[in-house]
Amino acid sequence: MKTIRITIVAMLLFVFLFSQIVQSFSSATSNNGKGNTPLQQEIPDGFPMPHYKFEQNKLTQEGFDLGRKLFYDGRLSKDGNFSCGSCHQQFAAFSTYDHSFSHGFNNSSTQRNAIALFNLAWQKEFHHDGGINHLEVQPLAPLTSPNEMAETMNTIIQKLKKEKDYRKMFKSSFGDEKITGQRILKALAQFTGSIVSADSKYDRMKKGIATFTPYEERGYLLYKTNCASCHPEPLFTDLSYRNIGLSLDTFLNDFGRMKITGKSEDSLKFKVPSLRNIAVSAPFMHDGRYQSIKACVEHYGNKINKSTTLDSLLQNGIRFNRAQTVDLIAFLRTLTDSTLLKSYRFSDPENKSFNNIDKH
Ligand code: HEC
Numbered sequence: 001m002k003t004i005r006i007t008i009v010a011m012l013l014f015v016f017l018f019s020q021i022v023q024s025f026s027s028a029t030s031n032n033g034k035g036n037t038p039l040q041q042e043i044p045d046g047f048p049m050p051h052y053k054f055e056q057n058k059l060t061q062e063g064f065d066l067g068r069k070l071f072y073d074g075r076l077s078k079d080g081n082f083s084c085g086s087c088h089q090q091f092a093a094f095s096t097y098d099h100s101f102s103h104g105f106n107n108s109s110t111q112r113n114a115i116a117l118f119n120l121a122w123q124k125e126f127h128h129d130g131g132i133n134h135l136e137v138q139p140l141a142p143l144t145s146p147n148e149m150a151e152t153m154n155t156i157i158q159k160l161k162k163e164k165d166y167r168k169m170f171k172s173s174f175g176d177e178k179i180t181g182q183r184i185l186k187a188l189a190q191f192t193g194s195i196v197s198a199d200s201k202y203d204r205m206k207k208g209i210a211t212f213t214p215y216e217e218r219g220y221l222l223y224k225t226n227c228a229s230c231h232p233e234p235l236f237t238d239l240s241y242r243n244i245g246l247s248l249d250t251f252l253n254d255f256g257r258m259k260i261t262g263k264s265e266d267s268l269k270f271k272v273p274s275l276r277n278i279a280v281s282a283p284f285m286h287d288g289r290y291q292s293i294k295a296c297v298e299h300y301g302n303k304i305n306k307s308t309t310l311d312s313l314l315q316n317g318i319r320f321n322r323a324q325t326v327d328l329i330a331f332l333r334t335l336t337d338s339t340l341l342k343s344y345r346f347s348d349p350e351n352k353s354f355n356n357i358d359k360h
């Protein structure tokens with residue numbers, strides 16, 4: 001009898017403690033999305049499972065809308081001029097149009113080419129050297145970097161707190177009006193993590209609703225034999241770090257991945273970028289040294305600089321004759337996702353002149 005009573009007391013105690021733990025856990029995660037309108041993460045047919053699944057950051061319409069507003073808000077930068085969207089322009093697949101380096105605070109510029117933003121949920125690591133390993137942490141780099149937005153999180157929070165609109169949006173996204181750094185980062189990740197590119201001519205060809213021209217078809221075969229080992233379908237990147245023999249710019253002295261790992265075998269290796277949307281995201285490579293797709297293709301033929309870490313696949317270069325170059329480029333142009341480039345959902349919510357758009 002006594003043991004039963006003790007067991008019951010122990011069980012009650014356990015239930016009580018457990019409920020306390022659950023409660024403290026749920027209040028600790030009150031930064032998780034609390035919006036009322038859940039959104040389903042988009043996973044296109046044929047794509048692998050994403051790495052970032054919004055598990056600790058419930059994707060909701062409210063959180064997405066807040067992230068979208070933050071992404072396009074210059075007030076997140078010190079002088080009010082540099083929103084995320086100022087360097088990551090939608091029509092250029094969220095890269096910086098026509099600039100090797102992007103303009104940032106105080107007339108300075110970035111040291112690397114702004115990366116096009118899409119399919120980020122499939123990536124484990126970010127930046128050309130993979131120096132950042134979480135989508136929700138990534139924005140801290142541009143927000144605080146002196147040559148980008150040059151702001152501190154505290155000042156951003158103070159600025160946003162003054163805005164009634166923001167207080168309302170934080171409430172509808174997270175349950176109360178509190179504005180914290182973590183919530184800002186989570187909301188931004190709801191926006192950036194939702195940018196999916198999977199509606200190009202190539203994708204429609206795969207679904208059987210578009211047909212390649214003979215050029216594109218021949219280019220696709222050339223791509224499969226020569227480029228797919230590093231830029232494989234459907235993401236068109238294997239997300240590894242490789243040295244493709246770009247000569248070192250002795251002014252920038254950028255050794256890429258080695259800066260992060262400290263290992264000499266990573267010298268001059270950079271993250272393999274996706275080939276999706278390259279027709280609109282020039283210039284190319286980590287330092288924006290090539291202005292055209294043709295220059296990139298020619299690089300693999302005759303500009304490869306030999307060094308100990310040069311990728312084994314590129315020891316002899318990859319050469320194409322003129323007709324093959326035309327075919328290959330025709331194929332690469334099928335990877336442009338005009339739906340994304342024109343999507344109202346991902347556009348600047350303040351931009352009233354954004355017409356020729358499909359409102360979805
Ligand atoms: C001044 C220009 C500039 C601004 C402003 C800027 N970025 Fe960037 N962004 C860059 C550059 C340059 C890189 C590449 C950095 C590197 O590799 O070291 C980059 C890289 C990224 C990446 C990594 C993509 C990948 O595939 O690895 C993400 C994500 C990103 N930016 C999001 C943002 C967000 C969110 C903001 C606003 C909080 C922002 N950026 C503001 C220039 C900018």
Ligand code: HEC
Pocket residue numbers: 128223226227228229230231241242243244246270271272273274275278281283284285286287293296297300311313314318328
């Ligand atoms: C050994 C792996 C490898 C192979 C093979 C390869 N690439 Fe690349 N590619 C890379 C890496 C790594 C980069 C980025 C280098 C940098 O940023 O400095 C890159 C960059 C590019 C870029 C620039 C994209 C951008 O957004 O800056 C283009 C275009 C490109 N490759 C096309 C091709 C084509 C076409 C082929 C086939 C002929 C090919 N690549 C074969 C690894 C490879």
